[in-house]
Amino acid sequence: MLKNKRILLGITGGIAAYKAVELTGKFIKCGASVKTIMTKNACEFITPLTVKSITHQAVITKMFDAEADIEHISLADWADIIVLAPATANIIGKVASGIADDLLSTTIMATQAPILFVPSMNVHMFENPILQDNITKLSKLGYLFMEPEQGMLACGYEGKGRFPAVDEIVFYTKSYLHYQKDFTQKKILITAGATRENIDPMRFITNFSSGKMGLALARAAHIRGADVTLISANLNVEIPYYLNNKKTSTAEEMFKLTVNSFTEKGSIFMVAAVSDFTPSEISKQKIKKSKNLNLEFNRTKDILAELGKLKSEDQILVGFAAESQNIEENARKKLEAKNLDFIVANNLDKAVKDETEVIVIGKERENKIAGDKFSVAHQILDLVFRQKK
Numbered sequence: 444m445l446k447n448k449r450i451l452l453g454i455t456g457g458i459a460a461y462k463a464v465e466l467t468g469k470f471i472k473c474g475a476s477v478k479t480i481m482t483k484n485a486c487e488f489i490t491p492l493t494v495k496s497i498t499h500q501a502v503i504t505k506m507f508d509a510e511a512d513i514e515h516i517s518l519a520d521w522a523d524i525i526v527l528a529p530a531t532a533n534i535i536g537k538v539a540s541g542i543a544d545d546l547l548s549t550t551i552m553a554t555q556a557p558i559l560f561v562p563s564m565n566v567h568m569f570e571n572p573i574l575q576d577n578i579t580k581l582s583k584l585g586y587l588f589m590e591p592e593q594g595m596l597a598c599g600y601e602g603k604g605r606f607p608a609v610d611e612i613v614f615y616t617k618s619y620l621h622y623q624k625d626f627t628q629k630k631i632l633i634t635a636g637a638t639r640e641n642i643d644p645m646r647f648i649t650n651f652s653s654g655k656m657g658l659a660l661a662r663a664a665h666i667r668g669a670d671v672t673l674i675s676a677n678l679n680v681e682i683p684y685y686l687n688n689k690k691t692s693t694a695e696e697m698f699k700l701t702v703n704s705f706t707e708k709g710s711i712f713m714v715a716a717v718s719d720f721t722p723s724e725i726s727k728q729k730i731k732k733s734k735n736l737n738l739e740f741n742r743t744k745d746i747l748a749e750l751g752k753l754k755s756e757d758q759i760l761v762g763f764a765a766e767s768q769n770i771e772e773n774a775r776k777k778l779e780a781k782n783l784d785f786i787v788a789n790n791l792d793k794a795v796k797d798e799t800e801v802i803v804i805g806k807e808r809e810n811k812i813a814g815d816k817f818s819v820a821h822q823i824l825d826l827v828f829r830q831k832k
């Protein structure tokens with residue numbers, strides 16, 4: 444999604460400026476071309492040489508250079524997107540007030556490319572109503588913002604203001620290069636992960652689902668402005684700090700939470716791999732070693748079938764089916780039997796990988812999509828919300 448894209452990175456004078464170096468490396472690794480503007484104050488924190496050594500492209504710090512092009516216009520036109528990381532309270536204030544008094548603020552004034560701010564600062568600076576008003580004003584004008592992370596800050600305070608993980612900035616950049624913030628009116632419920640059914644205090648049965656596809660959908664929908672609730676089960680991948688996540692473990696817990704949260708949501712993507720069976724009894728003590736062990740299992744409640752019954756006309760219900768054989772045929776049966784609007788079918792061997800191939804089957808049409816799970820997630824969202832039913 445970043446291949447051959449032109450990213451103009453603006454680095455401003457925040458303590459997180461050194462993290463922009465890692466970000467630059469990630470952009471380059473994804474195939475992007477990166478030019479950088481550093482403010483005068485950013486150069487107090489890191490040197491332009493460090494950034495240039497990674498990007499192998501110009502790192503520009505001055506507006507007035509008789510030898511160079513009119514940089515603020517050529518850079519403004521060159522960029523497919525401008526990413527300001529870290530973005531100081533100062534640059535946010537300047538842009539909100541229409542100030543163009545250095546190369547970065549003047550380029551921002553001159554560009555027609557999307558602009559993504561990654562604010563990072565002390566918690567009191569971030570909570571300052573002047574800054575918050577500036578963010579609100581700029582957001583209304585179509586400028587894009589990432590929420591800072593909550594946690595321990597360099598200044599010694601604890602609170603909101605941390606520079607996000609660079610991978611998350613890459614996900615935001617990929618999204619806004621291709622998509623708008625077009626889901627702000629949508630309320631979406633997404634389940635992800637693999638349930639665990641306990642056998643005794645030490646043991647459980649589960650499955651290989653990594654939760655990556657559900658997480659990719661939740662991430663993509665949130666970045667495009669949707670109000671997303673994630674119901675996760677035993678994910679062993681990091682859950683983005685900006686997602687509203689509710690944790691569950693067993694199929695029964697997931698059933699209760701999903702059915703209870705269902706009515707307030709417009710669309711539901713059931714990506715989690717929920718166990719079809721659960722041991723009829725959970726041993727209170729650890730089961731001792733013996734020659735053979737026979738366990739008896741009961742059926743768990745079928746969440747998708749239940750949601751299919753409860754679903755109203757204006758809700759969209761999307762199921763996922765990982766199959767090892769007759770993928771399309773089995774998925775179609777599930778679509779009909781459970782009253783789904785769409786089913787996303789994929790081969791079981793892709794469950795734990797970063798790349799996938801899926802068939803999105805609706806009542807009338809089907810589409811094949813392949814690629815990394817994040818770009819596939821964006822395309823699934825487009826298909827579901829474009830075709831509706």
Ligand SMILES: Cc1cc2nc3c(=O)[nH]c(=O)nc-3n(C[C@H](O)[C@H](O)[C@H](O)COP(=O)(O)O)c2cc1C
Binds near residue numbers: 454459532534563565
């Ligand atoms: C050690 C130090 C750390 C700073 N860290 C931040 C920061 O993380 N975020 C921020 O908004 N400002 C921070 N500032 C203040 C900015 O550097 C200051 O507002 C400056 O005018 C920003 O200039 P620029 O936006 O043109 O780069 C820091 C200042 C110092 C001295």
